[in-house]
Amino acid sequence: MSARRCLWNLLEGVNQGENAAWILGRDFNSTLSNTECSSEANISSGVNALFSDFVFNQGLFDAGFMGSRFTWCRGSLHERLDRFLINETVAQRMHFSIFHLDHLVLDHRPILFHSVINDQRSASRPFCFLACWLEHPKFQDMLSTCWGSSRLLSDNISSFKAGVRTWNRDIFGHIARSKRRLMARIVGIDCKLEHRCSNYLSRLCGKLLA
Known part of the structure; x- marks a missing residue:
């Protein structure tokens, strides 16, 4: 407790x-109220x-959070141990949203703090390369059809962007859909465990995370 008191004094x-x-x-x-802990033993x-x-x-x-x-x-x-604290100045100057994300390996959920500075949005979604594409057995075949040694680099890049978007939707996307279904099951089990204890659901969640 003395170390915690030193931290608060430092802050x-x-x-x-x-x-x-x-x-x-x-x-x-630490928690702020009895609603932030599933066990009364840890509240006071x-x-x-x-x-x-x-x-x-x-x-x-x-x-707050979502x-x-x-x-x-x-x-x-x-327990709810992770949070964002703000003062009145932040509340008046910023628009923000805080999300409790799904936890996979760690016992803590990641928390996303999203601040809104303005309403301007990019007209087109930027292209993002996903490193996990490299692990797919058909990625090299797709790359060979999009990339030609006799073409200009700019033409190859444009061809790759168009080709990989289609490949990601039709081929790789099957993996993404499977992942979404798996995550939906994990989230559903996690919600049930927050309201009642179940050894069966705990074991099932562990298997899905593995």
Whole structure:
């Protein structure tokens, strides 16, 4: 607890006042209310009290989230340990959304903080090369049909972009659809485990993640 108290004191020294924008995001390893823990045994602790006092004294508040209620799990225990804290200045100056993403290997969920600066959007979606394409056994065949040694580099790039988009949709996309179905099953099981304990569902989720 003494180390945690030192952390809060250090962060208090970083705070530049209510007129400065302040965003804190991390695994705080503490909860703010009894709704953020699936076990009552972990709710009322000195660590959580220190965290609550720090948030209140610094004029911070929880930025909210979309997605699963908890961000960490181990066995049947689920807690919301990861979050973003902001002050009033940030709330007034920024539009943002926070998402609790799906966890696959780690026991913590990744958290996405998306801030909206303006409404301008690119007219066309930029091309992105996916490294996982290289692992597909038919990628080299597709590349050979799109890339010619006698053509200009710019022509080859344009040909590759057009060819790989079609190949990704018709061939590689089957893998992506399978992944989406698998992720949907994992998310569904995860939601059920947040509300009730089930050894069967825990084992099934472990097999799907493997």
